[in-house]
Amino acid sequence: MSSELRQDLVSGDWIIVSTNRKDRPRQFAKIFKKRKVSAKSGCPFEDPQKNGNPEPIFVYPKGAGKNDWKIQILGNKYPALSRPVNTCAPVFKNGPYTTTEALGYQDLAITRDHHKNFSDLPLIEATQVLKGFQERYNMILKDSCISYISIFQNWGPTAGASVYHPHYQSIAIPVVPLHIKISINGSDRFYKEHKKCVYCVMIEHEIKNKRRIIYENEEAVVFTPFFSESPFEVRVLPKKHFSYFEDTPEKALKGTAAALQYALKKVTKNLNDPDYNFFIHTAPIKNKEKHTHYHWHIEIRPKFFNIAGFELGTNLEINEVDPDKAAKILRK
């Protein structure tokens, strides 16, 4: 068939995979122009504190000083959210509308080397970036006002990065976004119906099917999802069923970091060094016992273009790159 409507096993939403223009996958792989590398000299993250960034919350290696840190976890200099002050913000009415003060935590992980993005780091440091967010996550979840924590990287200006020097972010907020609720509810519904985790079912199918697999190791697997909302979307999942990013044991975290490094290396090499975002989807903080059906994972989205009117109006994405073709190009 020429174009397909595909339904997400989790949310129930649809996408259109349009393969009418056979040359599109290869065209996409060539869209990106040479990256503009910012000079080290004016970089605000070479010496973060000298440039007005807050003191680190902690560093790796633990106890390292001004000169020998490898990773800093610190507050964002320009937060969109205010820091909580131990009491939750009251919800109030403004006319018919509901509103509350945006209290939350907005943090950064900065890696030391100006030129080493995630996939260029030694595996031990790549793992420590994830471990650093785990540690920070476990600090934040003691604040009972926080309901969800999102961890992500913006790489390149079109993906929202205002600073070139590689860095990673987390935003902790007092509400669960609707988008996350929908995924959690979908995962719950699937589990109740099939007595199986929906992500475990996908992993098993993809490994057996092989066509969309890009990489696997003992702990993690990388594939282009059948339900890919954008061209060359890539998913990285721990193979074992972990619901909570923050509780994942070090061995699985290291395997997942290795898989994420491999995936990003392939994206960079085979798509001509595109800007991209990656983000973690994990279960909400509260009512943990209710979310054991969920399976945390990482999504990578190379940034090709702005979304247009149809996608804005419907949130239904038209993807011109068949995930099978994407996997073939990415595996090279």
Add this chain to the structure above:
Amino acid sequence: MSSELRQDLVSGDWIIVSTNRKDRPRQFAKIFKKRKVSAKSGCPFEDPQKNGNPEPIFVYPKGAGKNDWKIQILGNKYPALSRPVNTCAPVFKNGPYTTTEALGYQDLAITRDHHKNFSDLPLIEATQVLKGFQERYNMILKDSCISYISIFQNWGPTAGASVYHPHYQSIAIPVVPLHIKISINGSDRFYKEHKKCVYCVMIEHEIKNKRRIIYENEEAVVFTPFFSESPFEVRVLPKKHFSYFEDTPEKALKGTAAALQYALKKVTKNLNDPDYNFFIHTAPIKNKEKHTHYHWHIEIRPKFFNIAGFELGTNLEINEVDPDKAAKILRK
């Protein structure tokens, strides 16, 4: 307060309105650079059929020929969807996934003048653009396989327009997008709880409150929504409660076209001629009797930037422009 979490009365989702950086609204208003106007000579829409576009489905004025048409409604030359052939596509399984052939209609409205965008048209022609889509909508809904029709404009390359010459689009699909279902369900829930239409409540509040109002006439109102997902978002609503775009009487349609023209003129003038999308949100085609609580409307989204990792991962938008400030700038 510095930053606010605001909840959508319809969907229940949240946004963050971050006003920590006081200079941002005025900065946004200056982001856009001079628009690149494509020459008339190579334009594929000056003589659409000579350039390989399909024959018009109909034209305005009715019965006009090759030389005196003002508006053409015609099929898209490069559709992402295939045309239905009177039978609905069967749904089938691909491993654990659900998929179906993407059958649907993808149409264009092309206005005659190369340089006249929506707000520059004589009111009668602006109204005819909406009327043309109404007429086309009413043709398509006879196809019982179609469930939802989205009508929109992409203006400028960053908003997804590949051709400069002003044109408008509709995409008719055999499923209701989840995003639309959520709005419909939210509108239904509000109606059941309050015995009032949620959009009528907002219109009444905004007109009384005045601060976010940009324009009103007898038939329609324009304001920046309290729940604005992106900077300088603008909403245009018929004042009377019409659930279905396609059933709106000509007088209300004309008033809404005038309001949309006014809104787009202000966006163009006060935001330095930005690219933008506008789209119609209307009730789904099927089970009409169930959606009388809904109130169709138009949303305008000036296109400032790509969304980043947090927004991609959570669909929760951080808007740096307070809608009250946006209205103040747009009213000028």
